[in-house]
Amino acid sequence: MDDSAHQGRVDWNLVAKSGIRFAYLKATEGGDFRDASFVENLREARAAGVECGAYHFFSLKAPGILQARNFIKTVPKELVTLPPAIDLEYVGNSSDRPSPEDFQEQLAVFMNAIRKEYGREPVIYTAGDFAGHYLQGIPIKRPWVRAVVFGPGDVAWVFWQFTERARVPGINGFVDMDVFNGDSTGFRLLTAEKQVGLDGHGARQRDGATPDAFSQ
Numbered sequence: 001m002d003d004s005a006h007q008g009r010v011d012w013n014l015v016a017k018s019g020i021r022f023a024y025l026k027a028t029e030g031g032d033f034r035d036a037s038f039v040e041n042l043r044e045a046r047a048a049g050v051e052c053g054a055y056h057f058f059s060l061k062a063p064g065i066l067q068a069r070n071f072i073k074t075v076p077k078e079l080v081t082l083p084p085a086i087d088l089e090y091v092g093n094s095s096d097r098p099s100p101e102d103f104q105e106q107l108a109v110f111m112n113a114i115r116k117e118y119g120r121e122p123v124i125y126t127a128g129d130f131a132g133h134y135l136q137g138i139p140i141k142r143p144w145v146r147a148v149v150f151g152p153g154d155v156a157w158v159f160w161q162f163t164e165r166a167r168v169p170g171i172n173g174f175v176d177m178d179v180f181n182g183d184s185t186g187f188r189l190l191t192a193e194k195q196v197g198l199d200g201h202g203a204r205q206r207d208g209a210t211p212d213a214f215s216q
Helices: 012-017 038-047 064-074 100-118 128-134 184-191
Strands: 022-029 051-057 085-088 123-126 143-146 159-166 175-180
Touching: 012 038, 022 038, 022 064, 022 175, 038 051, 051 064, 051 123, 064 100, 085 100, 085 128, 100 128, 123 159, 175 184
Parallel strands: 022 051, 051 085, 085 123, 123 143, 143 159
Antiparallel strands: 159 175
């Protein structure tokens, strides 16, 4: 599942007992906003045995480097086992609409700073309308697909948000539910992923491949 302060107080022991294996927790938004529940959620989810990741809601308005600094100051890399995630969507975002070129430049700055700090390839969460306008031509290595009606299609997704109206014990109201694209072995490999070496252009790939142009 993915969770933020919007869900209110969460009983993570009940969440874990219901069978939830992992959770992405909202950490930051834009250049200065920090989710009020992040620290508590991270502490209590970990104590309940839930694997945790942190996500950043990327603003269309704030510079990428300020957003990266906000996330890095908020999310201790030793306490999250899933790769950092970036939430890219129109809902709740600034009414400012930069050009695709300007947006991609700021996103690249953000992603490179995150790669350098955490040594891992970020996950990118998005939906079709946003991706169709702002992400054309960008190879996304770790997609987190939002598809609550027709399914994720033929995208080689890592995570799939398949509903935004799930009911989970320990949470009042609805919550987003997600699935990992793989078996338990693949999930363990992802959570046990170690930081990789860095060169002047960002994180080296685990298989030794050269990073694509967007990551440089």
